[in-house]
Amino acid sequence: MHQQDQGRGSVSRRDFMKTSALAAGGVVMSASQLAGAHLTGAGEIKIGLIGCGGRGTGAAMQALSTKQNVKLVAMADAFRDRLDQSLANMSNPEYSDYTGPDGSTIKDRIDVPEEHKFVGFDAYKKVIPLCDVVLIATPPGFRPEHFEAAVAAGKHVFMEKPVATDAPGVRRVLAAAEEAKKKKLNVVVGLQRHYQTVYREWVERLHNGAIGDIHTARVYWNSGGVWVRDRATLEKEAGRKLTEMEYQMRNWYYYNWLCGDHITEQHIHNLDVGNWVMQKYPVRASGMGGREVRKGKDHGEIFDHHYVEYEYADGSRMISQCRHIKGCVNRVSEAFHGSGGMAPEPGTILTPSGYTIWKHRDRNDPNPYQVEHDELFAAIEKGEYKYEDATNGAKATMTAILGRMATYSGQLIEWDDAINSELSLMPKKYAWDAEPPVKPGPDGFYPVPVPGVTKVL
Numbered sequence: 144m145h146q147q148d149q150g151r152g153s154v155s156r157r158d159f160m161k162t163s164a165l166a167a168g169g170v171v172m173s174a175s176q177l178a179g180a181h182l183t184g185a186g187e188i189k190i191g192l193i194g195c196g197g198r199g200t201g202a203a204m205q206a207l208s209t210k211q212n213v214k215l216v217a218m219a220d221a222f223r224d225r226l227d228q229s230l231a232n233m234s235n236p237e238y239s240d241y242t243g244p245d246g247s248t249i250k251d252r253i254d255v256p257e258e259h260k261f262v263g264f265d266a267y268k269k270v271i272p273l274c275d276v277v278l279i280a281t282p283p284g285f286r287p288e289h290f291e292a293a294v295a296a297g298k299h300v301f302m303e304k305p306v307a308t309d310a311p312g313v314r315r316v317l318a319a320a321e322e323a324k325k326k327k328l329n330v331v332v333g334l335q336r337h338y339q340t341v342y343r344e345w346v347e348r349l350h351n352g353a354i355g356d357i358h359t360a361r362v363y364w365n366s367g368g369v370w371v372r373d374r375a376t377l378e379k380e381a382g383r384k385l386t387e388m389e390y391q392m393r394n395w396y397y398y399n400w401l402c403g404d405h406i407t408e409q410h411i412h413n414l415d416v417g418n419w420v421m422q423k424y425p426v427r428a429s430g431m432g433g434r435e436v437r438k439g440k441d442h443g444e445i446f447d448h449h450y451v452e453y454e455y456a457d458g459s460r461m462i463s464q465c466r467h468i469k470g471c472v473n474r475v476s477e478a479f480h481g482s483g484g485m486a487p488e489p490g491t492i493l494t495p496s497g498y499t500i501w502k503h504r505d506r507n508d509p510n511p512y513q514v515e516h517d518e519l520f521a522a523i524e525k526g527e528y529k530y531e532d533a534t535n536g537a538k539a540t541m542t543a544i545l546g547r548m549a550t551y552s553g554q555l556i557e558w559d560d561a562i563n564s565e566l567s568l569m570p571k572k573y574a575w576d577a578e579p580p581v582k583p584g585p586d587g588f589y590p591v592p593v594p595g596v597t598k599v600l
């Protein structure tokens with residue numbers, strides 16, 4: 144099982160250890176050894192965190208656990224309590240066993256004074272000028288705006304997947320990715336399978352023809368689902384009624400402008416592996432989906448299952464399933480079929496008759512979440528331009544959005560129509576008393592897409 148999407152929701156010690164397993168030892172480089180084009184200050188690589196939730200906290204700890212002389216200098220979150228919790232967790236030795244060669248801990252690498260803690264929708268704008276590398280881990284709806292701003296300011300970026308929730312957002316990220324290329328800014332996207340030994344070895348073999356010409360991919364994220372932050376509990380904690388914007392921002396998973404539905408938010412990992420192995424992006428998709436158990440007022444508008452058939456230009460297919468329903472068979476993985484064999488799960492290659500010709504042996508493989516940062520910060524320190532993940536990140540995101548358009552509408556959707564869609568899911572205005580783009584009806588329930596009726600282009 145290759146289920147990786149840890150670090151979300153409330154952060155347990157176990158989650159931190161999983162997502163921030165640390166490379167022991169390491170060398171803190173001197174100022175003179177730092178050759179990066181975009182570094183400031185006395186040899187430090189300054190990082191700023193935008194989105195201080197489970198994943199942002201984990202990503203910052205991983206950046207602070209690299210061999211480079213990294214310092215966290217600024218943080219932004221929509222909510223002050225999330226920022227404070229993140230800082231407390233990062234500073235807690237319980238959550239990390241990192242020790243630098245000089246005996247330093249993660250806490251020693253954090254220097255975020257009160258005047259560098261920013262809160263609200265505009266907080267990101269204040270973090271970006273203060274750092275060399277921006278870590279972006281908000282809900283994905285905000286990613287295009289934040290990534291664009293980081294690139295415009297000439298900063299290297301680590302950003303989480305997905306990188307948008309609608310086609311206009313994907314196009315903004317693609318345009319900013321071009322700008323980042325021109326400026327030679329390293330960009331790593333948190334599709335961490337690209338940084339995971341088993342996938343790197345498996346995909347290389349598949350690209351080298353281990354199973355011949357690949358005609359079919361099968362990709363899965365079938366699991367029990369994720370957290371729900373219900374309105375009643377949130378209002379009890381706050382001691383007051385929340386505005387609709389506040390509530391949706393807290394319970395962001397269930398609103399498409401923020402999350403993109405779970406086909407985008409989680410299943411993107413597997414769809415991305417499918418495209419990576421096939422070495423192309425789909426040209427059209429059709430599918431079906433709906434909600435069987437997500438029926439409450441706190442379940443917003445997203446589905447709990449999608450089944451999609453993607454078609455590539457040469458007629459090959461990617462068959463995709465994602466489900467968030469407890470009590471069903473779970474599977475988070477990918478499989479490929481070719482003219483000369485099959486690859487039934489990551490790290491395995493079989494002949495057509497089922498004889499195993501290669502199996503990856505996990506020899507204490509490094510944590511891919513850590514590898515992302517180890518490689519990014521090593522490149523930045525050396526002044527190398529090596530990582531351009533944003534274009535693939537945007538097209539992987541678009542693959543998921545294409546699938547969502549197919550399941551919501553019940554139509555056959557062409558990639559070109561989907562990516563050129565002008566339909567924006569984002570609000571016109573960001574403010575706590577502003578109207579979010581989707582609102583509950585008088586009964587408290589949100590409108591849910593209906594295949595055959597819902598328009599998606």
Ligand SMILES: NC(=O)c1ccc[n+]([C@@H]2O[C@H](COP(=O)([O-])OP(=O)(O)OC[C@H]3O[C@@H](n4cnc5c(N)ncnc54)[C@H](O)[C@@H]3O)[C@@H](O)[C@H]2O)c1
Nearest residue numbers: 148151152194195196197198220221225280281303304333
């Ligand atoms: N690569 C992976 O395996 C992996 C795992 C978990 C999460 N993720 C991704 O990381 C992102 C964050 O997920 P999470 O689980 O940490 O969620 P989370 O809810 O724990 O954290 C998100 C944080 O962003 C803040 N935020 C929301 N809007 C903001 C804005 N406009 N400006 C600043 N801060 C804002 C929220 O208040 C919250 O603290 C998502 O895109 C998710 O898909 C990736």
